[in-house]
Amino acid sequence: MSAETSAVPCKVVPASRIAKKYTEEIKAQTAKMDHKLTLVGLLANGDPAAKMYASWTGKTANSLGFDYKLIEVPQKDLLEEEIYKANDSADVDGIIVYFPVFGDRQDQYLQQCVSIDKDVEGLNFKYVSNMYHNIRFLDQEHTKKSILPCTPLAVVKVLEYLGVYNTLLDYGNRLYGKTVTIVNRSEIVGRPLAALLANDGATVYSADINDIQIYERGDGLRLRQHHVTDCTKTLEQCAKGSDIIITGVPSKQYKFPTEYIKRGAVCINFSSEKNFDDEAVRKVASMYVPMIGKVTIAMLLRNLLRLRENRSE
Amino acid sequence: MSAETSAVPCKVVPASRIAKKYTEEIKAQTAKMDHKLTLVGLLANGDPAAKMYASWTGKTANSLGFDYKLIEVPQKDLLEEEIYKANDSADVDGIIVYFPVFGDRQDQYLQQCVSIDKDVEGLNFKYVSNMYHNIRFLDQEHTKKSILPCTPLAVVKVLEYLGVYNTLLDYGNRLYGKTVTIVNRSEIVGRPLAALLANDGATVYSADINDIQIYERGDGLRLRQHHVTDCTKTLEQCAKGSDIIITGVPSKQYKFPTEYIKRGAVCINFSSEKNFDDEAVRKVASMYVPMIGKVTIAMLLRNLLRLRENRSE
Numbered sequence: 001m002s003a004e005t006s007a008v009p010c011k012v013v014p015a016s017r018i019a020k021k022y023t024e025e026i027k028a029q030t031a032k033m034d035h036k037l038t039l040v041g042l043l044a045n046g047d048p049a050a051k052m053y054a055s056w057t058g059k060t061a062n063s064l065g066f067d068y069k070l071i072e073v074p075q076k077d078l079l080e081e082e083i084y085k086a087n088d089s090a091d092v093d094g095i096i097v098y099f100p101v102f103g104d105r106q107d108q109y110l111q112q113c114v115s116i117d118k119d120v121e122g123l124n125f126k127y128v129s130n131m132y133h134n135i136r137f138l139d140q141e142h143t144k145k146s147i148l149p150c151t152p153l154a155v156v157k158v159l160e161y162l163g164v165y166n167t168l169l170d171y172g173n174r175l176y177g178k179t180v181t182i183v184n185r186s187e188i189v190g191r192p193l194a195a196l197l198a199n200d201g202a203t204v205y206s207a208d209i210n211d212i213q214i215y216e217r218g219d220g221l222r223l224r225q226h227h228v229t230d231c232t233k234t235l236e237q238c239a240k241g242s243d244i245i246i247t248g249v250p251s252k253q254y255k256f257p258t259e260y261i262k263r264g265a266v267c268i269n270f271s272s273e274k275n276f277d278d279e280a281v282r283k284v285a286s287m288y289v290p291m292i293g294k295v296t297i298a299m300l301l302r303n304l305l306r307l308r309e310n311r312s313e
Numbered sequence: 314m315s316a317e318t319s320a321v322p323c324k325v326v327p328a329s330r331i332a333k334k335y336t337e338e339i340k341a342q343t344a345k346m347d348h349k350l351t352l353v354g355l356l357a358n359g360d361p362a363a364k365m366y367a368s369w370t371g372k373t374a375n376s377l378g379f380d381y382k383l384i385e386v387p388q389k390d391l392l393e394e395e396i397y398k399a400n401d402s403a404d405v406d407g408i409i410v411y412f413p414v415f416g417d418r419q420d421q422y423l424q425q426c427v428s429i430d431k432d433v434e435g436l437n438f439k440y441v442s443n444m445y446h447n448i449r450f451l452d453q454e455h456t457k458k459s460i461l462p463c464t465p466l467a468v469v470k471v472l473e474y475l476g477v478y479n480t481l482l483d484y485g486n487r488l489y490g491k492t493v494t495i496v497n498r499s500e501i502v503g504r505p506l507a508a509l510l511a512n513d514g515a516t517v518y519s520a521d522i523n524d525i526q527i528y529e530r531g532d533g534l535r536l537r538q539h540h541v542t543d544c545t546k547t548l549e550q551c552a553k554g555s556d557i558i559i560t561g562v563p564s565k566q567y568k569f570p571t572e573y574i575k576r577g578a579v580c581i582n583f584s585s586e587k588n589f590d591d592e593a594v595r596k597v598a599s600m601y602v603p604m605i606g607k608v609t610i611a612m613l614l615r616n617l618l619r620l621r622e623n624r625s626e
Contacts, residue, residue, distance in 0.1 A: 008533060009482070009483065009486045009489060009514070009533065009534045010533075011481060011482055011483075013481075161481075162479075162481060163476070163479045163480065163481050166475075166476045166599070166600075167476065168324060168326075168474075168475060168476050168600065169322070169324055169599060169600070170322065170324070173322045173599070176322060176576075176577040176599035177556060177575070177576070177577025177578055177579065177599040178577065201322070201577065201599075203576070203577075219576060219596075219597070220321060220322065220323075220576070220596045220597060221322045241554075243490060243556075262490070263489075263490065263516070263532060263533070264489040264490025264491065264514065264516075265490055266490070283532075283533045284532070284533060286479070286482060286486070286489040286490040286514075287479075287481065287482070
């Protein structure tokens, strides 16, 4: 027998396989409901990629037992009004706005216009603030679960599927001992994701184009929630010491340098562009998830069900 | 709410909890057998600790449906003859010799005197050589499983229980991406353990009093079995980069320096002496297994059942 193996040992895991458990749970729940919940999508940017994503959300929502209604808003300036209409309509259970619209701070403002009771994306300030402070419920009685931002939540579910969360550890500490590098620090994914993983016990290097920050709960998980400090290491040093590399750079050109990846690391990309070199990453990673969109949509619909539960309490 | 948690998040896992699954499997198997298998223990060293261990093996064996017979050999020189007697006796199914006897190379010789068909400890050269070469069966037809040395095997089972083995990866690659430091390179535990873990995909720093070696299967697990190279790093550097620290130093005085342990690492001690400072290690490790003796005995009895299966093919 030869001493060399020919097959590359990396597991490439498609998002569909990870999403399956959740789509089945969702289907079982909607099957028991006496009327279908309605999700409204608001599209105001005329971007073909956003339109694709919108139609994809629609198909998935319909196939899982929801009604999906896409409203195309002809002018950006009319979007705010449409959001308020959907907020007030008794026929609408959940709202998703396809960003970017203005592509600046106004988008953040628009996101906050969505009623907290219909915010399936989990981007309402209250939800995001709860997440940063590791508060899991909306009420003192712990009957209403706080909604989590759906893309960061999808990454968490991907990590759970991959066995990175250790279920033997206490809930909330299950990433203790894991080091993660995240390339993206956007307000809707990168920063909340870093906070979520650090709150679960990980040491997270959060990198954006300007600098790198460390999110962590201190020695021995001393802190209840993460704190953030500046990192003096380079991306290469951070990545080489990381068990998990997560990328979300919205650029066709960007590729994470394969030579920065530690042998046997777990690589996950949440950008709609492939941030890893598909061929090269397989030679060094132990597990690789090239795209997570299907898990994100499952989380969005799961949030819709959860919002419904919160209302019925 | 205070930002600091008071409870230390480390999980201390007793060996009894890990052993339970195996002892129950063993009990279920012995319950189905028409006669009890007999395990013979040969004690020739007069060491009170060995006598304790022997009586403990006996109690466990009896409680799990075996017959256990302890033979105390009054003179070291008579041990070899007793081993051959047990080899030849149709009433004996498994043999365990309590080492050290001479405390030198003669012990290795004596271990090889035990019949391969009755070697519950898995220390026969054939078994050990198969293990180093990652060969899992004794025959070409793959009907007879090769026996694994029981203490290294117990450590593997501990790591499986702790969720360190990732079951999503292919069998044989499940430690890919994990770095392990082992302090002990004895022929009966440390070296086979390093080989086993490296064969399963880990990068292993194997430290003894003289030097440190690296056991690994190369970039991308290129090799079918591990190779060994010298390590130029210090124990501190190795340990600080390790997800798992395993100690087996047979000394009351020895304590692994807590400051070498990476935050959130997994710590396991297989020595009968506690090699970690119980209090301190809990402040930095995510999981800690202070002793593994009960798992080792379970593996020994499991090997006895496996030897029986191999004979009946």
